[in-house]
Amino acid sequence: MAVQVDNVSKCYGRLRAVDGVSLEVKKGEVFAFLGPNGAGKTTTIKMITGLIQPDSGTVTVCGQQMSTDNQTAKGHLAYVPDQPFLYGKLTAREFMRFVGEMYGIEKDALKRRIEHHMEQLAVTKYADQLAEGYSHGMKQRVVLAAALLHEPDVLVVDEPMVGLDPRTARRVKDIFREWADAGRSVFMSTHTLDVAEAIADRIAIINQGRIVACGTLDELKAKAAREHRLEDIFLDLTNPDGPPEMEEAHITELAPRPTVENSPIETVPDAPPA
Amino acid sequence: MSDMPLIQPGQSPSFRILLRLKLSILRNRLRQLTDQTPLQLLMVLAFLAVIWLGLFMVFDYVLMFIRRFEKEAIIALPYVFHIFFFSMTLLLAISTAVLVYGGLFAREEPTFLLTTPNSPRNIVSIVYLESLFFSSWSLLLLGIPLMLAIGKVQGLPWHFYLTFAVAFLGFIPIPGAIGLVMALAVARFLPHLAKRTLVIVTSGIVLLGIYWWLRAWMTTSQNGLSQEFVRRVLGELAYIKSALLPSAWVSKAIQFSIQDNPLEAAFYLAVTVSTGVFLSWWSTVFVGSKFARAFGSAQSAATQTRRYSGWASAALTRVMFFYLPQRLRGVILKDVRHFLRDPLQWTQLAILFGLLALYLFYLPRTHPYGFEGGFQKVLCFMNFIAITLILSTFTSRFVFPMISLEGKQIWLVGLWPISRREVVWGKFFYALTVTACAALPVTILSINAVEAHGSLGWIQLLLTLASCFGLCGLAIGLGARFPNYKEPNANRISSGLGGTLNLIASVALVALNGVFFGAVCFYSQQAESDGAELTAKIIGLSSLGFLSGVGAGTAAIMVGVRRFRAQEF
Numbered sequence: 001m002a003v004q005v006d007n008v009s010k011c012y013g014r015l016r017a018v019d020g021v022s023l024e025v026k027k028g029e030v031f032a033f034l035g036p037n038g039a040g041k042t043t044t045i046k047m048i049t050g051l052i053q054p055d056s057g058t059v060t061v062c063g064q065q066m067s068t069d070n071q072t073a074k075g076h077l078a079y080v081p082d083q084p085f086l087y088g089k090l091t092a093r094e095f096m097r098f099v100g101e102m103y104g105i106e107k108d109a110l111k112r113r114i115e116h117h118m119e120q121l122a123v124t125k126y127a128d129q130l131a132e133g134y135s136h137g138m139k140q141r142v143v144l145a146a147a148l149l150h151e152p153d154v155l156v157v158d159e160p161m162v163g164l165d166p167r168t169a170r171r172v173k174d175i176f177r178e179w180a181d182a183g184r185s186v187f188m189s190t191h192t193l194d195v196a197e198a199i200a201d202r203i204a205i206i207n208q209g210r211i212v213a214c215g216t217l218d219e220l221k222a223k224a225a226r227e228h229r230l231e232d233i234f235l236d237l238t239n240p241d242g243p244p245e246m247e248e249a250h251i252t253e254l255a256p257r258p259t260v261e262n263s264p265i266e267t268v269p270d271a272p273p274a
Numbered sequence: 275m276s277d278m279p280l281i282q283p284g285q286s287p288s289f290r291i292l293l294r295l296k297l298s299i300l301r302n303r304l305r306q307l308t309d310q311t312p313l314q315l316l317m318v319l320a321f322l323a324v325i326w327l328g329l330f331m332v333f334d335y336v337l338m339f340i341r342r343f344e345k346e347a348i349i350a351l352p353y354v355f356h357i358f359f360f361s362m363t364l365l366l367a368i369s370t371a372v373l374v375y376g377g378l379f380a381r382e383e384p385t386f387l388l389t390t391p392n393s394p395r396n397i398v399s400i401v402y403l404e405s406l407f408f409s410s411w412s413l414l415l416l417g418i419p420l421m422l423a424i425g426k427v428q429g430l431p432w433h434f435y436l437t438f439a440v441a442f443l444g445f446i447p448i449p450g451a452i453g454l455v456m457a458l459a460v461a462r463f464l465p466h467l468a469k470r471t472l473v474i475v476t477s478g479i480v481l482l483g484i485y486w487w488l489r490a491w492m493t494t495s496q497n498g499l500s501q502e503f504v505r506r507v508l509g510e511l512a513y514i515k516s517a518l519l520p521s522a523w524v525s526k527a528i529q530f531s532i533q534d535n536p537l538e539a540a541f542y543l544a545v546t547v548s549t550g551v552f553l554s555w556w557s558t559v560f561v562g563s564k565f566a567r568a569f570g571s572a573q574s575a576a577t578q579t580r581r582y583s584g585w586a587s588a589a590l591t592r593v594m595f596f597y598l599p600q601r602l603r604g605v606i607l608k609d610v611r612h613f614l615r616d617p618l619q620w621t622q623l624a625i626l627f628g629l630l631a632l633y634l635f636y637l638p639r640t641h642p643y644g645f646e647g648g649f650q651k652v653l654c655f656m657n658f659i660a661i662t663l664i665l666s667t668f669t670s671r672f673v674f675p676m677i678s679l680e681g682k683q684i685w686l687v688g689l690w691p692i693s694r695r696e697v698v699w700g701k702f703f704y705a706l707t708v709t710a711c712a713a714l715p716v717t718i719l720s721i722n723a724v725e726a727h728g729s730l731g732w733i734q735l736l737l738t739l740a741s742c743f744g745l746c747g748l749a750i751g752l753g754a755r756f757p758n759y760k761e762p763n764a765n766r767i768s769s770g771l772g773g774t775l776n777l778i779a780s781v782a783l784v785a786l787n788g789v790f791f792g793a794v795c796f797y798s799q800q801a802e803s804d805g806a807e808l809t810a811k812i813i814g815l816s817s818l819g820f821l822s823g824v825g826a827g828t829a830a831i832m833v834g835v836r837r838f839r840a841q842e843f
Contacts, residue, residue: 010574012574013466049389050388050389051389052574053566071391072391074389074390074391078389081382083382085383085385085386087295087299087383089299089302090298090299090302094298098291098294098298099390101287101291102287102291102390102391102392103287103390104287130306
């Protein structure tokens with residue numbers, strides 16, 4: 001198991017932000033994490049990445065429990081937040097070199113990887129300019145490229161498509177798919193339901209701190225009784241007024257992952273070496 | 275590529291990588307400064323040189339003055355060091371705590387670093403080093419001229435300078451370590467009250483200082499600065515010479531060095547340096563071990579739940595800006611609310627003018643029988659300069675970035691149903707009203723303190739108002755002429771090219787008005803000895819001073835309006 005979140009809860013003062021959430025992200029899967037604003041997505045992500053400690057429950061990454069073996073667990077992770085962080089007075093190349101050095105990547109290999117990922121995400125053109133002049137999309141690409149440098153087993157991304165142009169967004173989707181196909185995992189929180197529908201192997205929906213549905217898209221559709229689009233299912237489940245039709249249908253069993261053949265993602269000719 | 279060696283599981287990357295990162299940032303920053311804004315760099319260096327020279331002259335004068343009274347000098351000089359280092363302990367501890375809190379708990383950087391395999395201790399150590407560097411600037415600024423002045427006045431040997439420098443460097447980590455632990459305590463136990471804690475601690479220290487001073491004053495002196503008062507003050511200060519205080523060790527190291535006793539000096543130096551090193555080591559280990567948990571607490575702090583009805587700010591705007599049309603008041607209300615809800619702005623203004631008011635409150639007590647004519651005019655002039663300089667600091671830091679800070683919402687300004695000309699003038703009137711409300715009462719206090727009633731007082735009041743007009747006009751006008759809509763940080767906006775130009779122009783205006791008011795004071799003294807109060811020269815110079823302020827402000831606004839109207843969003 002790549003990520004195991006077991007009955008995790010977190011309170012902010014009187015507000016119960018996350019309430020008994022349990023999740024499993026398998027190796028080789030793209031896992032989409034959906035929910036309305038303030039549902040507890042970012043808090044859950046922060047607990048998975050070890051930024052905050054849960055009040056109860058455990059988070060395990062690649063077999064390492066976050067609360068007891070924090071540093072080892074983080075070695076398996078890379079996190080791309082919704083607000084990408086870069087040092088304004090560093091260039092993209094300098095930032096990536098710094099990240100690579102932190103993960104102990106050998107000098108020549110680091111240079112090759114930097115070039116590869118910069119090219120892959122079209123960062124090369126402005127790689128030697130100071131990051132303070134980058135747009136949100138540019139920052140997002142640099143941070144993602146840096147996150148891939150140490151080939152993490154689990155890539156945790158919060159709103160990865162915000163600010164990206166359609167070509168880069170497509171490239172990022174491809175990268176996520178390839179990453180999962182290479183046996184690693186992607187945990188993606190997003191509001192872009194089309195993206196989740198297109199590339200996620202499994203989808204979890206969180207509302208008011210609780211997981212209200214979890215399963216493959218087909219399973220979610222089956223439970224909704226008719227051929228809903230993900231958008232309809234999401235709106236049903238997170239409707240603050242109406243009773244969610246699927247509230248009692250908490251899908252936990254794991255469906256077989258879609259094969260590459262029946263995956264909606266096209267195979268890209270310039271796939272990066274694993 | 276997958277066979278490349280990564281760090282071992284659980285192993286933290288070297289601290290040197292983080293250090294190299296910070297040095298790269300510093301190098302790029304300096305390179306950018308020298309390449310893009312060499313004028314700004316030159317200005318900073320020139321101002322630094324002027325400040326250093328000014329401080330050196332002040333210290334030199336004070337030490338020479340003390341030396342004239344040999345017996346008192348023996349008592350006073352150690353007190354100078356003890357007070358200096360004791361105050362520095364408090365200031366450095368608080369400023370390091372603020373910087374560390376910002377660096378570890380309130381920025382995006384630690385969030386990024388904490389998701390990497392970096393050990394928390396490495397992260398804490400780099401932020402601690404960075405904070406020490408930034409917080410000890412004031413100490414260096416004051417310390418270097420103090421050291422040179424003492425060396426010159428006493429004619430001291432080389433080892434004094436060495437002792438002084440090492441004592442400084444060894445002392446800085448002691449309050450720094452205290453600040454580091456303070457920041458951890460706030461993040462761990464009072465994360466949602468971080469700002470309030472800072473205000474409470476700082477106010478507590480200031481109030482304690484005022485209480486202590488007043489007590490000494492009330493019980494000993496009814497007639498100005500008496501010997502009894504000085505003795506009482508020195509008696510009250512005895513506890514800061516306690517052998518347990520690090521400020522006492524560093525003071526003694528320097529004193530023994532002055533007395534040409536390098537052996538004793540080396541002992542206290544060793545105590546200071548070893549304590550600094552030990553406390554740094556211990557505090558980084560301790561805070562490092564608690565950091566992850568404290569970071570979690572700071573992140574988990576209950577979010578802002580206070581509700582703002584906004585009636586008080588709306589009422590205040592209605593009263594303060596009664597002279598403006600309703601639709602412009604609507605625009606100003608937004609800025610008023612920003613001002614009131616940003617403690618940094620109003621506390622800075624309140625602290626600077628509060629200190630000035632305190633000084634003006636005590637000024638008459640130093641001369642219970644009034645001020646002699648010439649001295650009175652000198653004080654009038656100095657107070658005028660102090661007030662306008664504080665104003666120029668405020669307008670450069672807070673007023674100049676106002677137009678730029680509209681930033682990404684600038685399209686909204688473009689869509690408002692008022693002309694762009696009105697937007698600029700609206701911001702100007704807002705700034706003028708706030709600065710005038712702060713500066714005029716202090717000016718009145720100043721006039722009362724030196725008993726400069728009559729025409730001179732009125733002229734001072736008029737020229738202060740003209741300075742407010744000029745400085746606000748320059749800040750708003752140049753802010754609209756050199757906007758930086760991409761930068762959300764007000765500090766960076768005011769330190770850019772436009773901000774630097776504004777600072778230069780503001781200081782020039784203060785100097786120009788200072789020259790006019792200085793001349794008014796001079797001729798006023800002359801007229802007084804001739805038995806007159808107002809002469810043509812005084813009226814002419816006052817008018818010139820008034821016109822220079824109003825003229826500079828209006829011209830800058832015109833330039834700003836023209837640019838702002840042509841601006842495409």
